[in-house]
């Protein structure tokens with residue numbers, strides 16, 4: 001199968017490219033910056049420069065492609081808005097794919113998107129799901145709700161470095177999942193016809209709230225977390241301010257998403273009927289505890305090595321000074 005991965009420089013996209021290569025697919029990646037995608041080329045992907053917000057760049061990238069796995073989304077730091085990338089860009093990509101006769105389109109949505117019409121990213125995901133379902137292409141929609149990789153910057157590093165961890169007054173438990181596992185589901189869709197024209201949740205094996213994650217990080221890092229709780233009112237006020245300036249719209253939209261978490265309603269789903277379809281053993285899926293354990297194990301070992309190197313360097317340099 002000749003596969004186009006869109007968003008392959010991102011957290012999930014790179015795992016999809018890696019997994020697809022490992023499973024013997026020919027992988028082409030549509031990237032905005034070939035420089036940022038150098039590692040994908042080294043892995044063996046074909047790199048094509050393109051931008052889903054520049055529709056004229058799409059037909060050459062789609063030449064000879066049989067399936068698309070689309071893991072692109074607006075970057076928080078980008079000048080392009082969520083609407084421009086996640087709606088206008090996706091509509092352009094779906095139209096171009098259909099015009100080129102692409103057979104499969106795999107799209108990542110967010111669990112319960114239809115329940116939050118006032119949250120821009122959720123509403124855009126719901127509309128894109130519908131647009132794709134009506135486009136007349138074989139599609140698979142995978143609805144996830146939070147990647148474990150995001151927990152490193154949000155909790156694991158600040159706790160290790162004794163910095164403040166921000167949480168909203170109430171935090172909804174989320175069934176976080178490792179992007180390596182999401183990639184496994186995504187690539188598996190290509191070889192399982194029963195996944196065609198269907199929507200599946202792809203989430204972790206249990207939901208965790210912020211306080212539970214903080215306790216795990218404290219235990220694994222041996223540090224006590226400095227937690228600051230942000231009331232929902234403050235979050236909303238901050239969102240209105242950021243909404244005011246065009247250059248902070250992306251931040252405002254992300255703060256709106258933070259409100260989903262602050263509702264306290266769990267974002268989780270049963271995977272009981274999903275595992276058999278994808279022929280994946282639930283035991284293969286990484287648990288949040290083992291993910292964080294692995295992270296802290298690695299980072300603490302590195303810190304110990306650095307400490308050792310530093311003290312060795314000090315000793316050596318003392319010895320070398322002859323006076």
Ligand SMILES: NC(=O)c1ccc[n+]([C@@H]2O[C@H](COP(=O)([O-])OP(=O)(O)OC[C@H]3O[C@@H](n4cnc5c(N)ncnc54)[C@H](OP(=O)(O)O)[C@@H]3O)[C@@H](O)[C@H]2O)c1
Nearest residue numbers: 007008009010011012032051052072073108144145146147
């Ligand atoms: N993160 C989560 O917790 C989460 C939860 C639920 C669903 N999802 C969904 O999962 C998917 C992957 O998310 P992620 O967190 O892995 O994303 P990410 O790390 O933010 O990466 C976004 C990717 O999209 C690319 N991109 C952005 N604008 C583009 C454009 N105009 N044209 C082409 N490519 C563009 C970026 O390329 P550059 O390197 O050029 O910027 C990057 O490769 C998205 O559909 C997201 O909505 C994520």
